[in-house]
Amino acid sequence: MANLPEQNTYPSGIYQIELTDPVVGGPDGISNVQARQLANRTRWLKQIADEVVEARGEGGSSLAARLAGYDAFSPEQQVSILAGVQEALGLGGLLARELANLRGRVLAQGTVTIKNKHVITGMVLTKTEIRALHLSQTGDVGTGISRAQIDGMIVSLPDDDYHVSVPSNESDEARTYFAYLVNTGGVSYGVQIDQQVPDTGLPLYRIEVPANNTGNSLSAVTLTDLRVIQATNSWVASYEPFASVAFPDTLPAADYGVELEVEDATNIAAVGTLEAYDKMRNGFKIRQTGSADNVRIRWTLLNLRYQ
Known part of the structure; x- marks a missing residue:
């Protein structure tokens, strides 16, 4: 991958790429005009910064150490030297601002x-008498079928007792978990619980587990419904x-x-x-x-x- 050619110049302005400009790469391509102009400014300012570094002298840790011998100069000479140093420092600050603009705005990418995931029907999680959750279409486990759109297809899960276990919390602070639908291997799908939802997962519920919650009872555990439910509607898709x-x-x-x-x-x-x-x-x-x-x-x- 080639780098843009740089020149030691300071363009007076930065070209605004218009909506009608074609996307063209290469050293002279319209898409690289702004970056090339800023690269030229940066090269010009880099030369000024190098001069500041050189002004420190060999072994000098700072400009203050270099200028410690100002008493050897006349007042007129000291004024001239200080004016030059102030200008160089100002240009150094300009260089930093230009680089920040280059990273944050001109090359924004x-x-x-x-x-594209949502629940079509069901995917209801309810507490059980042990540290697990039922999965059902209606909230009562029976013969229902839950369906969801995920990974570009419709996935169906039958009602299931004790479908997924809720983690215990032995710490002194409450913990937040998420129950989500995800591919568990091959063509198999199921609900899993973790502290983060992966990009491939469909969020279903947020689970708040209190501090020191380790027993079988889930009475103190809070379930918050996060399901995005979008029922099928003939040929019209209202979910975007x-x-x-x-x-x-x-x-x-x-x-x-x-x-x-x-x-x-x-x-x-x-x-x-x-x-x-x-x-x-x-x-x-x-x-x-x-x-x-x-x-x-x-x-x-x-x-x-x-x-």
Whole structure:
């Protein structure tokens, strides 16, 4: 992978990539104009920073040590030297700000995963007389069938006594766990409990386990329903999966463009259309129209109003 060529110049402005500009790479490509201009500024400022380092002299730990002999200079010479040092330090601060802008705004890029998962019916967890949870369609274990959309397909689970065990808590502080539906190997699916939900898991319940809760009784344990229930509706899908993207730095305006690239999915051919929407200065959202799940997307901001 080649690096952009750099010149020891300081461009007076940074080009704003427009929505109509094509995405073109290469040393002279429009997508690299901003980065090349900032790279030139950085190279120019780096030369100034090198001069500051050189001013310390060999073995000098700081400029203060280097300037300790100022008394040997006349007052006019001291004023000139101090003015030069202040200018160099100011340019060093400008260099740091330019680098921060380069990382946080001009080269803003990242990845996000859209989870196309929801409960169609059931997936109800209820307490038992031991340290375990029932799984059922209605809340009462019988002959019901729970169904969910996950990993790009519909998964069915029959009602099951004591389907999953609740962890005990021997610590002096309460602990939070999550019950989630996940692939347990091959074509098998089941509910598991852990302190975090993996990207491939469908959250069902939050489980609050009090401190020193180790007995068989779950009476003090709290279950909070987190299920997103979306019943099938003929050919119309009213559930639109999305993901939110938060910026590390606030942009000067929200009129930026976004380039979206699918890196992975359970079925890339079923991703459908991707759309960036709800653009704000501190982030935006991405939604998809297809049935694919675990869609990992690389996003890149375009035509930033750099200031």
